[in-house]
Each structure stands twice: as C-alpha cells, then as structure tokens.
Amino acid sequence: MPNANEETSALSQAQDRAVSELLRVAPVADDLARRFEEAGFSLALVGGSVRDALLGRLGNDLDFTTDARPQDVLKIIRPWADAVWDVGIAFGTVGAQKEARVGDTDRNFQIEVTTYRSEAYDRTSRKPEVSYGDSIEEDLVRRDFTVNAMAVALPEKRFIDPHGGRADLAARVLRTPGTPEESFSDDPLRMMRAARFAAQLDFEVAPEVVTAMKEMAGRIEIVSAERVRDELNKLILSAHPRKGLSLLVDTGIAEYVLPELPALHLERDEHHRHKDVYDHTLIVVEQAMALEEDGPDLTLRLAALLHDIGKPRTRRFEKDGRVSFHHHEMVGAKMTKKRMTALKYSNELVKDVSRLVELHLRFHGYGTGSGRTPRSAAMSVTPDRFSAGSTS
Structure with a gap:
C-alpha cells in the first residue's frame, strides 16, 4: 500500500x-x-x-x-x-x-x-x-x-x-460512500460493478466491500438478466478480465450469474492427472486477448471463457488411470447456448460463440476453406491455444 x-x-x-x-x-x-x-x-x-x-x-x-x-x-x-x-x-x-x-x-x-x-x-x-x-x-x-x-x-x-x-x-482502492451493505441493498448490481471496475482500472477492492459481496451474493438474483449481461460484457472486455472474474468467483456471485465458471474448479484426482480447468480457462482468456488485432473482441473472449465448461459433466476416470473429457466440446456448446440465452444475448452472438466452443479442439486452420466459421480469421490459431494441455 x-x-x-x-x-x-x-x-x-x-x-x-x-x-x-x-x-x-x-x-x-x-x-x-x-x-x-x-x-x-x-x-x-x-x-x-x-x-x-x-x-x-x-x-x-x-x-x-x-x-x-x-x-x-x-x-x-x-x-x-x-x-x-x-x-x-x-x-x-x-x-x-x-x-x-x-x-x-x-x-x-x-x-x-x-x-x-x-x-x-x-x-x-x-x-x-x-x-x-x-x-x-x-x-x-x-x-x-x-x-x-x-x-x-x-x-x-x-x-x-x-x-x-x-x-x-x-490508493487505487474501491470503497463505497456509505456502508457496502447499504450500497448493495440499494442496487445489487454494484457488486458486479466492483468486479468490473477492478478489472478496468486494475484497482483493489476494500476488504469490507469484499465481505459484503460474499454475504449478499444471492441478492444479485433480483437484477434483470439484461443488466447482468451488460455488466459482464464490460468486465470481459476490460484490460484485466481475470481480476474481475476471479473476484466474482471468490465472492460467490458467479454462482448466480455464470455458475459454469466456478464449476471448473474440478476436484483433483490423487495422481493429479489433469490440470486445474478453472485456472487454465483464465489463462486461455488472456491468450485470446493476445490474438486481438482490432481491439477487444467479445465473441473471442466469451468463447475463450466458455470453451471448457463441458468438462465437469464429461469427466471420466479411465481404467488405465487417465482422466478423459470425451465430447466436452459438444456438451460445452449446448451449455454455452443455454447460459447465453438466459443472459439475453443476441441470437447471432449465441450462435457464433457456441460454434467456436464446439470447434475449439479442431486442428489449426479449420474453417479456412468453404463454410468458414464465425470469427475464423481470429480463431484460426486459437483452437491450439484453447486445447493446449487438454485431454479430450
């Protein structure tokens, strides 16, 4: 400090x-x-x-x-x-x-x-x-x-x-003018705004604010899906999305607005034969940002964030000791469509992001021929980044 x-x-x-x-x-x-x-x-x-x-x-x-x-x-x-x-x-x-x-x-x-x-x-x-x-x-x-x-x-x-x-x-710190409990009771979306401003400005959130976010996380349910979506977009398109996303998960707010993200905290098997999918996902979001040439790309970042959400539902411990996630990309695409629809995203964006999630394991250059996939120019190298270190 x-x-x-x-x-x-x-x-x-x-x-x-x-x-x-x-x-x-x-x-x-x-x-x-x-x-x-x-x-x-x-x-x-x-x-x-x-x-x-x-x-x-x-x-x-x-x-x-x-x-x-x-x-x-x-x-x-x-x-x-x-x-x-x-x-x-x-x-x-x-x-x-x-x-x-x-x-x-x-x-x-x-x-x-x-x-x-x-x-x-x-x-x-x-x-x-x-x-x-x-x-x-x-x-x-x-x-x-x-x-x-x-x-x-x-x-x-x-x-x-x-x-x-x-x-x-x-001091680069976020505090509320009155008590955080009063502030968040007035408008629960301010809890998400705390995460968004932390991500945009690279500020720290005061401990008493974080405590109130944890205690009042469920209050976010009173906020309309459209307002939650718009705030989530601003966070994802910020300079430091990992910081904001981590705060949403750590305070429990993500359990209500994007439960697929904390679900990626898979319990590690005793031999540690698979990586931390949650941490991997946040790394992939940062890798996707590095591919952007014309400023923040919401489609690309959402696809990076959601690309592995099918893994918790498809995880299997094989007889030889391996951990598999067969067809997690297909399951993840369906889950992506369901979550984005619930958050009132446009049909076009839902379609584009779901398609990228479905194709994220395909080989380098997929979509360069006929029937190009949405954002194929940006995604032509992204599948390798998305799946690096994965066990399909």
Whole structure:
C-alpha cells in the first residue's frame, strides 16, 4: 500500500491532471453550465467523468448532474445541442450530442445530464425506484464507489469530494460512500460493478466491500438478466478480465450469474492427472486477448471463457488411470447456448460463440476453406491455444 507521502504526491498529480483535462473540455462544459446558471440551476461534472479527469483520461463522454428536473433540462439543452434523446428520462437522465471546437479540432461530445436523485430496490422488484434529490451531496452519497462519488461544480471548477474519492483514487482502492451493505441493498448490481471496475482500472477492492459481496451474493438474483449481461460484457472486455472474474468467483456471485465458471474448479484426482480447468480457462482468456488485432473482441473472449465448461459433466476416470473429457466440446456448446440465452444475448452472438466452443479442439486452420466459421480469421490459431494441455 502507498505511504502517506506517496498518496499526497499522487493526489497532487491527479489534481493537476484533472485541471488540465477540465480545461480541455471547457468550451463545451462551461457553455452548458452558463446556460443552466442563467436558468437558475446548478450543473456539475460528476462520477466517472471526474474520476477519468483525475486519471488524465477524460474522453468525449461527459456526465453531469443538476438540481433541474428532467423537463427543465430538456428546455435548456434542446436549443443548444445538436441532438437530444430522452430514452432515460424516467430515470432522470437526458442525453445529448454536441460538436465543439477544442483547440484546432472539432470534437463530438456525448453528454448525459441527470437530475440529483436517489434510487433503491425493494425485495421483489427488478427495477429501481427513482426519487429526485435537492442537493449534490445527497446525490453523491447514493453513488456506487467513492472514486465515482466526486463532482466538479461548473463553471467555477470547484471540487466536491465528501467521501474521500481522490484519496481512494490515489490508493487505487474501491470503497463505497456509505456502508457496502447499504450500497448493495440499494442496487445489487454494484457488486458486479466492483468486479468490473477492478478489472478496468486494475484497482483493489476494500476488504469490507469484499465481505459484503460474499454475504449478499444471492441478492444479485433480483437484477434483470439484461443488466447482468451488460455488466459482464464490460468486465470481459476490460484490460484485466481475470481480476474481475476471479473476484466474482471468490465472492460467490458467479454462482448466480455464470455458475459454469466456478464449476471448473474440478476436484483433483490423487495422481493429479489433469490440470486445474478453472485456472487454465483464465489463462486461455488472456491468450485470446493476445490474438486481438482490432481491439477487444467479445465473441473471442466469451468463447475463450466458455470453451471448457463441458468438462465437469464429461469427466471420466479411465481404467488405465487417465482422466478423459470425451465430447466436452459438444456438451460445452449446448451449455454455452443455454447460459447465453438466459443472459439475453443476441441470437447471432449465441450462435457464433457456441460454434467456436464446439470447434475449439479442431486442428489449426479449420474453417479456412468453404463454410468458414464465425470469427475464423481470429480463431484460426486459437483452437491450439484453447486445447493446449487438454485431454479430450
């Protein structure tokens, strides 16, 4: 863990980066803030945008929060933006697109403005109940993690950090603004978001957060399959998916959202005649990532993650002492289709990933002739990686 001097230095550097990033997007952010101010409302950059500014990686997606109600936001933003959408207005969010000149470049900014709010699940509903708040402090305390519970009031660029988010960002740790139990009760998906942010940012998760995830793992069942799927995708497509997947397994959450993964922890036979299939699977995911040429490939990574899920059901101890997994690729393809369908993946993606799982033991170059398999270009070397060290 960093010492106090290191954290102070990191905080100072983060502050400098944030100021630089905020100045970069000032033309669009300040212009919008002035319009809210003229209408009698406040506006602040918030959440992931502030976190990314502190990390020096603020992009063109900007998140704002305001005391204005959604209909007031629409009145302010429609004459200003190039395009406006209100699909999230039931949750207090108005989206917009705005082209602005930054330096010598025209940039297209994707903007979301959300009214101060609080939301919570009850024990039977799959959808959060939304109520609007009157202060930014009330809004920030309901956010998932302290590193996402910071704001910058505009146009004066005043930092608002009531929960120590900048210190946690410097320490690279994920904590919740209130107790993790309260946070996860409000929205159980935040448990998966902890794993996702650990994978995206390469952060550690605070011990009390991990404990709450273990104790409340079953609460994830109240969340819709679509939200679970979207969060899982972000984790899988992150820079460090192994870290996030391991956290889901270690806390027991994977038992509810992807039970086929912890099931790969096969009990070793006394002579250790087969490898740890779970560890092998995580290695294969990393090997698949190394094959990507055009950025993260969801089809490839899902196939790598699921390629051996048929092994627990097909494991046999032969008379000669060998361990076999005959036809695990066929069983695994059926299991893949069932799991991905339950998670509401598209029919096309289910078909592609299932096909790759089914073919993962085929020889190098399979699919280079007629009837090419999905993603065959990427997978032409992947089967050997997938099956390396396997006993079919």
